[in-house]
Amino acid sequence: MTAARAAVEILKREGVSNAFGVPGAAINPFYAALKAAGGVHHTLARHVEGASHMAEGYTRTHPGNIGVCVGTSGPAGTDMITGLYSAIGDSIPILCITGQAPTAVIHKEDFQAVDIASIARPVTKAATTVLEAAQVPGVFQQAFHLMRSGRPGPVLIDLPIDVQLTEIEFDPETYEPLPVYRPAATRAQVEKAVRMLNASERPLIVAGGGIINADASDLLVEFAELTGTPVVPTLMGWGVIADDHGLNAGMVGLQTSHRYGNATFLESDFVLGIGNRWANRHTGKLDVYTRGRTFVHVDIEPTQIGKIFAPDYGIASDAKAALTLFVEVAKELRAAGELPDRAAWAASAQERKATLHRRTHFDNVPLKPQRVYEEMNRAFGPETRYVTTIGLSQIAGAQMLHVYKPRHWINCGQAGPLGWTIPAALGVATADPEATVVALSGDYDFQFMLEELAVGAQHRIPYVHVLVNNSYLGLIRQAQRNFDIDFQVNLEFENLNSPELGVYGVDHVKVAEGLGCKAIRVTEPDQLLPAFEQAKKLAAEFRVPVIVEAILERVTNIAMSGSDIASVNEFEDLATEPWHAPTEILPLT
Numbered sequence: 001m002t003a004a005r006a007a008v009e010i011l012k013r014e015g016v017s018n019a020f021g022v023p024g025a026a027i028n029p030f031y032a033a034l035k036a037a038g039g040v041h042h043t044l045a046r047h048v049e050g051a052s053h054m055a056e057g058y059t060r061t062h063p064g065n066i067g068v069c070v071g072t073s074g075p076a077g078t079d080m081i082t083g084l085y086s087a088i089g090d091s092i093p094i095l096c097i098t099g100q101a102p103t104a105v106i107h108k109e110d111f112q113a114v115d116i117a118s119i120a121r122p123v124t125k126a127a128t129t130v131l132e133a134a135q136v137p138g139v140f141q142q143a144f145h146l147m148r149s150g151r152p153g154p155v156l157i158d159l160p161i162d163v164q165l166t167e168i169e170f171d172p173e174t175y176e177p178l179p180v181y182r183p184a185a186t187r188a189q190v191e192k193a194v195r196m197l198n199a200s201e202r203p204l205i206v207a208g209g210g211i212i213n214a215d216a217s218d219l220l221v222e223f224a225e226l227t228g229t230p231v232v233p234t235l236m237g238w239g240v241i242a243d244d245h246g247l248n249a250g251m252v253g254l255q256t257s258h259r260y261g262n263a264t265f266l267e268s269d270f271v272l273g274i275g276n277r278w279a280n281r282h283t284g285k286l287d288v289y290t291r292g293r294t295f296v297h298v299d300i301e302p303t304q305i306g307k308i309f310a311p312d313y314g315i316a317s318d319a320k321a322a323l324t325l326f327v328e329v330a331k332e333l334r335a336a337g338e339l340p341d342r343a344a345w346a347a348s349a350q351e352r353k354a355t356l357h358r359r360t361h362f363d364n365v366p367l368k369p370q371r372v373y374e375e376m377n378r379a380f381g382p383e384t385r386y387v388t389t390i391g392l393s394q395i396a397g398a399q400m401l402h403v404y405k406p407r408h409w410i411n412c413g414q415a416g417p418l419g420w421t422i423p424a425a426l427g428v429a430t431a432d433p434e435a436t437v438v439a440l441s442g443d444y445d446f447q448f449m450l451e452e453l454a455v456g457a458q459h460r461i462p463y464v465h466v467l468v469n470n471s472y473l474g475l476i477r478q479a480q481r482n483f484d485i486d487f488q489v490n491l492e493f494e495n496l497n498s499p500e501l502g503v504y505g506v507d508h509v510k511v512a513e514g515l516g517c518k519a520i521r522v523t524e525p526d527q528l529l530p531a532f533e534q535a536k537k538l539a540a541e542f543r544v545p546v547i548v549e550a551i552l553e554r555v556t557n558i559a560m561s562g563s564d565i566a567s568v569n570e571f572e573d574l575a576t577e578p579w580h581a582p583t584e585i586l587p588l589t
């Protein structure tokens with residue numbers, strides 16, 4: 001068979017059932033093999049970067065998923081670099097397959113011949129241009145081994161067109177994936193970590209995205225319950241423990257955090273971090289974050305331990321392997337009556353959770369964004385899969401929405417590329433077609449890759465997209481306050497074709513409808529909940545993306561700190577009455 005056909009057969013035997021991409025001359029032999037082999041559903045993107053983000057969303061939705069994105073030579077590969085960067089930043093395995101000019105002319109500046117492997121190498125676990133057709137099976141086998149082993153991440157395989165077309169000997173019936181390598185904690189390491197936890201008075205667990213990657217959320221909750229230890233999920237770990245669980249202490253950080261989460265963390269004396277990387281917007285200034293606390297860090301990647309600060313004890317381990325032992329040791333100690341009673345400490349965390357609220361209920365017109373998230377909490381239940389990337393919309397959403405399950409907050413964390421949300425949501429909805437998928441964007445994120453809405457219309461991929469529109473680069477405008485400027489961040493203009501919008505410029509409803517989707521515009525707070533309910537019905541009926549655009553006040557400053565978790569600037573009024581924050585997890589006391 002051709003090397004291209006061998007590659008497709010390996011994809012199927014490695015569990016791939018979906019791919020996202022855009023064909024082109026240099027990758028057409030692979031597409032011919034994809035069509036002839038069958039068994040892999042392909043979604044045609046409108047932009048190759050969009051295909052890479054669709055692959056990310058697909059991977060992030062279910063344990064074991066690996067999204068595949070495909071493009072031709074030259075600009076297709078360079079377009080997908082952003083997707084590879086966001087995937088490696090968040091430890092997400094995706095496979096990027098690119099076409100390439102014939103091997104004999106790659107070095108001759110041939111049309112669309114670029115050294116994509118060298119370009120991609122810093123943002124992948126491996127990037128290879130395959131020059132010998134007989135190596136194609138081995139390169140693909142190694143790619144899946146690398147993506148799944150250790151800290152997960154993306155791989156790029158570049159296939160010259162003559163390599164794809166060359167016939168090789170390959171027997172797919174006897175093909176077997178390579179064993180996956182994941183480091184595992186030892187019993188002695190876990191026993192020491194638990195002794196350190198037991199010696200503390202006010203311990204916390206910081207639960208990172210590595211727990212979700214390892215499909216170990218249930219073990220994390222079991223260990224927290226056995227030891228009575230409150231849990232702080234990171235932004236990437238949000239959902240490892242339900243927001244309404246009695247040991248969920250809230251999120252910590254400069255931006256995507258809760259008042260009660262930061263307050264509880266500042267009271268703690270011991271922190272067990274599992275599957276987290278101490279991201280700077282979680283920690284803020286390290287002297288504030290670490291002062292007076294003992295730290296144990298468990299991470300699958302040995303070089304992550306000590307990268308940001310030196311923990312008091314580090315364990316290189318897959319989160320599931322470590323948590324299996326943590327649960328085992330905790331059960332034995334409980335049976336022996338050797339676990340401290342943490343009830344008072346856990347109760348104090350819940351007291352802060354019932355007291356330190358931000359206000360969400362405002363009746364202002366134009367809308368205040370807080371009211372949008374309050375109504376989202378009413379409209380979308382615990383089964384909702386939220387998808388978002390960056391901006392004030394994402395920061396405020398993380399402060400005010402509620403997540404109850406792993407992989408139900410799907411967020412590009414480290415890279416934060418504008419435009420990520422629409423294609424990622426399409427990837428999520430492809431992976432879980434019966435789920436309620438709700439994307440969240442500001443107007444600029446929405447405009448970056450809105451052409452991908454046509455993919456949802458063409459392929460009948462329904463989801464609801466909440467678009468909060470203030471016609472501003474809101475997060476950058478807020479950051480510019482430190483420079484006493486408001487420069488090149490305002491997006492307003494009077495649209496000649498939609499004068500009813502005033503200065504809000506782009507008519508997102510017309511654009512969405514022109515791309516084959518449904519859209520609803522909301523200008524009053526009482527319209528929000530009915531609009532969300534209508535959007536769910538439209539998505540179910542027409543099987544296309546449905547946009548709910550909320551017209552916001554032009555300027556809102558969302559709570560955040562520029563330095564440390566002890567000095568968050570709240571900007572807006574805080575909740576002082578129960579009705580000020582009616583959808584909080586615990587009513588205001």
